Amino acid sequence: MRCAFLPFALPDINDAEYSQVKETLASGWITTGPKTRLFEAEFAVYVGARYAIAVNSCTAAMHLALEAVGLQRGDEVITTPYTFAATAEVVRYFDARPVLVDICAEDFNINPAHIEAAITPRTKAIIPVHIAGLAADLDAIYAIAERHGLAVIEDAAHSFPTLHKGRTIGMPPIGRALRHAVCFSFYATKTITTGEGGMICTDNDDIAERCRIMALHGISKDAWKRYTAEGSWYYEIVAPGYKYNMTDVAAAMGLAQLGKAERMAARRRAIAQRYNAAFADLPEVQTPLDPEQQRPPACQGCSCSPTEMQCSHAWHLYMLRLNLERLTIDRARFIELLKAHNIGVSVHFIPLHLHPYYRETYGYRPQDYPVAYAEYLREISLPIYSKMSDEDVNDVITAVRAIVAEHRR
Numbered sequence: 001m002r003c004a005f006l007p008f009a010l011p012d013i014n015d016a017e018y019s020q021v022k023e024t025l026a027s028g029w030i031t032t033g034p035k036t037r038l039f040e041a042e043f044a045v046y047v048g049a050r051y052a053i054a055v056n057s058c059t060a061a062m063h064l065a066l067e068a069v070g071l072q073r074g075d076e077v078i079t080t081p082y083t084f085a086a087t088a089e090v091v092r093y094f095d096a097r098p099v100l101v102d103i104c105a106e107d108f109n110i111n112p113a114h115i116e117a118a119i120t121p122r123t124k125a126i127i128p129v130h131i132a133g134l135a136a137d138l139d140a141i142y143a144i145a146e147r148h149g150l151a152v153i154e155d156a157a158h159s160f161p162t163l164h165k166g167r168t169i170g171m172p173p174i175g176r177a178l179r180h181a182v183c184f185s186f187y188a189t190k191t192i193t194t195g196e197g198g199m200i201c202t203d204n205d206d207i208a209e210r211c212r213i214m215a216l217h218g219i220s221k222d223a224w225k226r227y228t229a230e231g232s233w234y235y236e237i238v239a240p241g242y243k244y245n246m247t248d249v250a251a252a253m254g255l256a257q258l259g260k261a262e263r264m265a266a267r268r269r270a271i272a273q274r275y276n277a278a279f280a281d282l283p284e285v286q287t288p289l290d291p292e293q294q295r296p297p298a299c300q301g302c303s304c305s306p307t308e309m310q311c312s313h314a315w316h317l318y319m320l321r322l323n324l325e326r327l328t329i330d331r332a333r334f335i336e337l338l339k340a341h342n343i344g345v346s347v348h349f350i351p352l353h354l355h356p357y358y359r360e361t362y363g364y365r366p367q368d369y370p371v372a373y374a375e376y377l378r379e380i381s382l383p384i385y386s387k388m389s390d391e392d393v394n395d396v397i398t399a400v401r402a403i404v405a406e407h408r409r
């Protein structure tokens with residue numbers, strides 16, 4: 001057994017971040033400024049978006065995007081129960097209602113087959129979440145949104161970089177007449193990090209303009225420049241906005257992280273492939289779907305091969321499922337045993353409808369979303385991050401296999 005505890009997640013920080021941040025601190029300009037603008041420009045190019053607006057979290061990004069599409073009190077927004085608190089809380093900020101639609105068992109993503117039944121005259125938007133870094137069925141979701149005149153705000157907190165049918169998540173849906181924004185997270189555990197941070201990507205001029213203004217107190221364009229030589233002391237408040245801007249210190253980290261995003265993504269992919277291969281012969285567990293090898297639900301209708309599908313997974317999370325009927329222990333005990341092997345683990349996610357706030361506000365019962373509930377009960381997330389050594393990966397594999405071997409039914 002390993003002697004040191006393997007953390008569940010660690011950021012990949014080295015000289016690139018130190019020197020970028022040092023340069024920013026020395027420049028005398030540490031809040032929103034040139035580094036933030038450069039980070040936005042480079043991020044936009046990376047994902048293929050016309051606009052990228054940097055903010056201080058994905059939560060802020062989704063709040064601004066919903067504000068920009070005009071969400072109002074009493075409106076409804078369709079999303080998934082299988083997500084983090086942020087996805088639905090931003091809807092509640094407006095006193096609007098998150099309407100939950102159950103997931104597909106294969107990939108934990110919202111099941112588009114159930115979306116239309118949840119649409120009412122009050123529905124204004126859909127928030128699909130690309131769980132773990134595998135894209136939801138965007139073709140189906142966009143088509144529904146277009147038919148019903150709804151906005152789509154993608155929660156892409158886990159999916160940088162993710163390829164979906166040849167397009168990077170963050171690119172606008174070509175040929176679709178809908179209001180659309182994609183929100184990324186740079187939280188400490190994410191695939192690239194600025195400590196805390198987020199990005200809104202869109203090709204819609206009005207959404208971009210509104211998000212930019214509302215991210216900084218609702219004051220007129222380029223408000224951040226008012227202390228620079230080319231800036232003006234004069235500004236106008238056009239709406240009561242928020243304080244969601246990204247600092248240049250954070251953007252400096254983001255630039256360094258973006259510079260090594262390919263390497264970090266390749267490492268995560270290699271770890272996922274090692275885990276998938278190492279657990280393939282164990283009927284006691286179900287490995288996550290790898291869109292480079294298997295057809296994800298979003299591609300069920302296509303006839304092309306995995307390579308032709310051009311889909312990839314960001315592998316923010318490695319979500320292993322336990323086939324509990326084949327084990328003599330439950331999920332809680334499995335986690336305790338992994339911890340006893342010095343392996344950090346987590347569970348993603350406790351579905352929203354099981355939490356006291358949503359239960360009490362909307363009267364949900366566990367079985368209201370049977371797929372989300374059933375999959376949650378058997379999920380564990382294993383460590384997956386670019387700083388893991390081959391030895392770390394082997395330790396995780398050894399621990400999982402040992403626990404399974406000792407407790408198979």
Ligand SMILES: Cc1ncc(COP(=O)(O)O)c(C=O)c1O
Binds near residue numbers: 058087129158185187
């Ligand atoms: C699915 C999902 N959406 C949104 C968020 C919120 O991201 P942030 O912490 O950047 O606000 C998270 C954070 O973990 C998340 O997992």
